Amino acid sequence: MDAEATRSFLPPLVFLLPIIGSLLTVPLQHISERARNIGLGVVCAAVAVLAVVMAAGVANGMVYETMLLQLTPDIWMYFRVDAMGALFGVTVAVLWLLALVYSWGYMDGGHRPARYFAFFMLCLGWTMGVAYAGNLLTFLIFYELFSILTYPLVVHEETPEAMAAGTKYIIYILIGGTLVLLAIVLTFFAAGDQTLTAGGILTAEAGRTNLLAIFWCFIIGFGVKAALVPLHGWVPDAHPAAPAPFSAVLSGVMVAAGSFGMMRVIFQVFGVDLLRELEVAHYLTWVSGFTVLFAAVLAVNQDDIKRRLAYSTISQMAYVVLGLSLLGVESTIGALVHITNHAFMKGALFLCAGLFIKRLGVRRVSQLDGAAKRMPVTAAAFALAALAMIGTPPLSGFVSKWYLGLGMLETENPWLLAVLLGGALMAGVYLLPIVYRMYFREAVLTAEDKIAEEGREAPASMLVPLVITTALTVFLGLGAALPGMPADLARMAAEAFFH
Amino acid sequence: MITWPPLLALLIAVPMTSAVLTPAIARGSARRAFWWALAVMSVASIIAAMLIIRVSHEGPFSYVVGGWVAPYGIELRFDEFSAAIAIICLLGTLAIIFSKEYVTHAIAEPRIPYYYTLLLLNLMAMIGFTVTGDLFNLFVFMEILSLSGYALVAVSGERIAEMAAFKYLVMGAVSSLLVLFSIGLLYALTGSLNMADVAERLDGAAAAPLAVAFACITLGFMVKSAVFPLHVWLPDAHAIAPSPISAVLSGLVVKVGIIGMLRVYQIAYSSGAVDMTGLNTVLMWLGAISIVMGAFFAVFQDDIKLMLAYSTISNIGYIVMGLGLASTYGVIGASVHVFNHALIKATLFLGAGAIIHQTGKRTLSDLAGVGRAMPFTVAAISIGAISIVGIPPTAGFLCKWYIALGAMQAGRPFFAFALVFGALFIFIYYIRMVNAFYFQKPKDPSILEVHEAPATMLGPTLLLAALCLVMGVFGRLPLSFIEPAVNRLLAPLGGG
Numbered sequence: 001m002d003a004e005a006t007r008s009f010l011p012p013l014v015f016l017l018p019i020i021g022s023l024l025t026v027p028l029q030h031i032s033e034r035a036r037n038i039g040l041g042v043v044c045a046a047v048a049v050l051a052v053v054m055a056a057g058v059a060n061g062m063v064y065e066t067m068l069l070q071l072t073p074d075i076w077m078y079f080r081v082d083a084m085g086a087l088f089g090v091t092v093a094v095l096w097l098l099a100l101v102y103s104w105g106y107m108d109g110g111h112r113p114a115r116y117f118a119f120f121m122l123c124l125g126w127t128m129g130v131a132y133a134g135n136l137l138t139f140l141i142f143y144e145l146f147s148i149l150t151y152p153l154v155v156h157e158e159t160p161e162a163m164a165a166g167t168k169y170i171i172y173i174l175i176g177g178t179l180v181l182l183a184i185v186l187t188f189f190a191a192g193d194q195t196l197t198a199g200g201i202l203t204a205e206a207g208r209t210n211l212l213a214i215f216w217c218f219i220i221g222f223g224v225k226a227a228l229v230p231l232h233g234w235v236p237d238a239h240p241a242a243p244a245p246f247s248a249v250l251s252g253v254m255v256a257a258g259s260f261g262m263m264r265v266i267f268q269v270f271g272v273d274l275l276r277e278l279e280v281a282h283y284l285t286w287v288s289g290f291t292v293l294f295a296a297v298l299a300v301n302q303d304d305i306k307r308r309l310a311y312s313t314i315s316q317m318a319y320v321v322l323g324l325s326l327l328g329v330e331s332t333i334g335a336l337v338h339i340t341n342h343a344f345m346k347g348a349l350f351l352c353a354g355l356f357i358k359r360l361g362v363r364r365v366s367q368l369d370g371a372a373k374r375m376p377v378t379a380a381a382f383a384l385a386a387l388a389m390i391g392t393p394p395l396s397g398f399v400s401k402w403y404l405g406l407g408m409l410e411t412e413n414p415w416l417l418a419v420l421l422g423g424a425l426m427a428g429v430y431l432l433p434i435v436y437r438m439y440f441r442e443a444v445l446t447a448e449d450k451i452a453e454e455g456r457e458a459p460a461s462m463l464v465p466l467v468i469t470t471a472l473t474v475f476l477g478l479g480a481a482l483p484g485m486p487a488d489l490a491r492m493a494a495e496a497f498f499h
Numbered sequence: 500m501i502t503w504p505p506l507l508a509l510l511i512a513v514p515m516t517s518a519v520l521t522p523a524i525a526r527g528s529a530r531r532a533f534w535w536a537l538a539v540m541s542v543a544s545i546i547a548a549m550l551i552i553r554v555s556h557e558g559p560f561s562y563v564v565g566g567w568v569a570p571y572g573i574e575l576r577f578d579e580f581s582a583a584i585a586i587i588c589l590l591g592t593l594a595i596i597f598s599k600e601y602v603t604h605a606i607a608e609p610r611i612p613y614y615y616t617l618l619l620l621n622l623m624a625m626i627g628f629t630v631t632g633d634l635f636n637l638f639v640f641m642e643i644l645s646l647s648g649y650a651l652v653a654v655s656g657e658r659i660a661e662m663a664a665f666k667y668l669v670m671g672a673v674s675s676l677l678v679l680f681s682i683g684l685l686y687a688l689t690g691s692l693n694m695a696d697v698a699e700r701l702d703g704a705a706a707a708p709l710a711v712a713f714a715c716i717t718l719g720f721m722v723k724s725a726v727f728p729l730h731v732w733l734p735d736a737h738a739i740a741p742s743p744i745s746a747v748l749s750g751l752v753v754k755v756g757i758i759g760m761l762r763v764y765q766i767a768y769s770s771g772a773v774d775m776t777g778l779n780t781v782l783m784w785l786g787a788i789s790i791v792m793g794a795f796f797a798v799f800q801d802d803i804k805l806m807l808a809y810s811t812i813s814n815i816g817y818i819v820m821g822l823g824l825a826s827t828y829g830v831i832g833a834s835v836h837v838f839n840h841a842l843i844k845a846t847l848f849l850g851a852g853a854i855i856h857q858t859g860k861r862t863l864s865d866l867a868g869v870g871r872a873m874p875f876t877v878a879a880i881s882i883g884a885i886s887i888v889g890i891p892p893t894a895g896f897l898c899k900w901y902i903a904l905g906a907m908q909a910g911r912p913f914f915a916f917a918l919v920f921g922a923l924f925i926f927i928y929y930i931r932m933v934n935a936f937y938f939q940k941p942k943d944p945s946i947l948e949v950h951e952a953p954a955t956m957l958g959p960t961l962l963l964a965a966l967c968l969v970m971g972v973f974g975r976l977p978l979s980f981i982e983p984a985v986n987r988l989l990a991p992l993g994g995g
Contacts, residue, residue, distance in 0.1 A: 069973070181919050189908070
């Protein structure tokens with residue numbers, strides 16, 4: 001509640017609108033699919049516009065806040081949009097809107113569409129709440145429930161594999177959530193309820209043992225969601241099982257919510273100075289560095305496209321944690337920007353994977369031979385997003401890795417450049433063969449591939465969101481230095497942390 | 500200064516007389532019995548609401564029956580803890596509404612008025628138990644409560660109903676004996692039965708008999724509350740009883756032991772003559788073990804009501820742990836959970852009751868896919884499930900949060916750990932349940948043709964589910980309401 005904060009009704013609106021949308025799904029579905037699509041599209045677009053408006057305001061030095069209601073005599077449900085939250089909020093809202101539009105085509109003729117769309121909207125609201133939560137208890141409220149609301153989407157297909165993946169998902173996530181709850185209880189007991197701002201809540205007075213307990217509970221708890229090895233087990237199963245548009249947001253922003261939580265903990269619960277004093281951040285560097293390489297190596301061997309992409313998510317999200325753990329300005333900017341960039345890159349890749357499933361009936365890399373001829377636009381989008389993921393300049397993946405690299409040098413960890421480049425190299429090893437197969441191999445069709453042969457490029461309704469997502473990937477790279485781009489907000493956030 | 504009518508006396512007198520009159524007024528008609536019972540509970544609810552408003556304005560107050568002051572006469576005392584009558588009246592009313600359609604299938608029409616009589620007596624005894632200021636009176640109400648409870652379990656006509664009721668009766672009798680024995684001891688030591696008076700006179704009493712008295716009364720109440728390993732009577736009794744009765748038994752009747760314990764604490768802490776530390780440590784551990792063991796047994800159940808019954812043991816574990824911690828946060832959390840757990844568990848039992856009533860099936864494997872046929876009921880159950888596990892922002896969360904903080908405050912972080920991980924364990928079987936209802940293929944396709952329950956069953960279930968959410972979001976109200984009482988209770992311990 002600093003002086004420059006502006007009271008505003010916008011932050012709660014951003015999570016209330018999707019809830020209303022979610023409640024309207026069933027009635028709208030009864031009218032017609034078209035009514036449902038338009039209704040939900042309007043709600044989702046409104047959320048995206050609000051998120052962008054707030055981000056623009058934050059970039060101009062505003063801080064929005066709302067005390068919504070008093071949960072207990074000591075704690076308010078409190079929203080506060082700072083630079084970091086605003087950036088994550090925009091990423092979430094825009095990717096969600098694209099995935100929603102894509103879902104119209106993807107879920108067409110699918111089973112139980114109303115349930116899918118209702119939970120899809122509900123998750124949007126809850127994820128926005130995670131982005132804008134202004135204190136730990138508010139954060140917890142959104143963080144715990146959004147993990148659970150995701151479950152119906154993970155098991156949506158109701159196949160035995162999806163059910164098994166769902167069980168694995170929920171057990172991992174709940175254990176993580178429980179540790180986060182425990183950490184928040186410990187923090188509240190040590191320091192009371194305080195607004196999340198730069199500089200941290202905890203002080204050295206809490207005692208080293210307590211602080212370490214809090215730190216590891218938080219890190220392990222969020223590590224499950226951020227998919228740090230060895231807590232990553234749910235990711236490779238949940239992604240292939242879920243419907244493609246949901247895989248895109250699952251990978252793009254839900255996994256990132258774990259990294260986002262870690263960021264809140266590192267910079268706003270502990271604060272840079274206290275963490276330096278505790279000397280624990282370097283363990284996190286090792287774990288995340290190992291994750292980058294280990295997951296990338298595992299990705300190479302996956303034949304299921306979505307599974308390979310899921311391992312890629314584990315590897316890429318570890319970059320974010322790596323960037324945070326270095327406790328340097330540039331590396332923090334890199335981490336924040338990478339969350340946004342990765343969301344659109346991985347979103348585009350998953351949307352492509354969904355089209356391969358939907359139009360060609362193909363789930364495996366080895367079946368993709370010659371796909372570029374049948375689906376030129378999709379293949380091109382995939383190739384671009386893959387190049388961005390590898391970190392080819394001037395695409396968006398390059399920008400975040402550039403900042404991360406600068407941060408590694410700034411904090412005098414040049415050996416980490418090997419991890420950074422190794423991860424990028426491995427990304428080439430697991431993504432480029434797919435591109436190669438699509439463009440340079442002839443399709444070998446057997447009798448049972450008859451349907452696959454007839455597969456054509458996807459309809460415009462699904463191509464448009466894919467093309468926009470890919471275009472954003474390119475734009476976030478080319479225009480990275482323009483004012484108002486993610487790097488600006490990230491720099492604002494990072495510089496506040498290091499004052 | 501407002502002068503208040505003697506509402507406290509009416510609160511007990513009205514339902515008690517009306518309960519006994521039910522068969523005479525109904526004259527064998529189920530419909531008349533229902534409306535009569537509903538009217539009685541409405542009157543009781545209005546009186547309860549006025550009393551709660553009064554206590555929130557003025558603090559605790561008493562009514563001296565017949566003008567005989569303590570230690571000679573009977574005193575009715577209303578403090579913040581007595582506000583538990585709010586939930587008794589609410590749940591009682593909803594259980595009666597739910598019973599309208601439900602019991603017509605379970606019980607022959609001429610006997611239905613007796614069902615309502617028993618239910619009203621049960622609720623009335625609970626109200627009396629909550630507001631009495633006299634130890635012997637406490638025992639009397641507890642006995643009325645237990646006896647009507649045994650009968651209500653037996654009434655369902657299920658295969659093992661008599662067995663379950665008998666098991667309940669044996670354990671109940673043991674617990675009543677223990678309580679009566681301690682009350683006798685306290686009377687012998689102090690010469691008084693009035694709680695406040697006993698507390699004042701305890702100072703010079705001999706230590707050994709005093710310790711025995713407090714240990715026995717605690718043990719007796721813990722049997723009533725079904726703390727592990729004293730829980731053996733609970734699962735069958737709660738699973739076999741008709742669903743509205745299960746909701747009342749699981750939501751309210753087990754809390755009698757807890758409210759009793761709060762009264763015992765009021766005596767012990769304010770007198771300062773008894774050292775409760777040892778007993779509290781035992782309660783903390785029993786609480787922690789109950790949480791885990793309740794969850795452990797529940798995981799292996801296929802019968803949905805049996806599963807819910809075991810989950811009650813876990814939740815009583817929360818409350819007992821919170822009381823044992825004897826820290827402000829812990830006791831506030833425990834007291835509010837008495838209220839919130841009643842809401843949540845009633846949602847679940849009424850929802851389960853509606854499903855059983857509509858489908859005639861009660862095992863998870865038979866009920867797979869029922870979510871499509873009865874979307875509203877299953878949605879209510881899902882909200883209850885999320886709530887009972889303590890996912891924010893539902894009613895269950897605040898208590899978990901408070902009791903975990905209470906453990907930290909008492910300097911026992913291990914119990915905070917046990918609590919949050921116990922809750923995780925509980926979630927596993929609720930996931931199984933929600934999964935089966937929503938996402939599994941029906942074993943028998945005929946289940947998809949089942950209709951949603953009638954309004955008298957669906958209405959109360961949905962209302963309770965909504966309250967589970969409302970009490971989470973507006974959790975401040977009960978928390979700040981109970982706070983002065985807890986501070987008063989713990990003040991003699993020195994801060995807290």
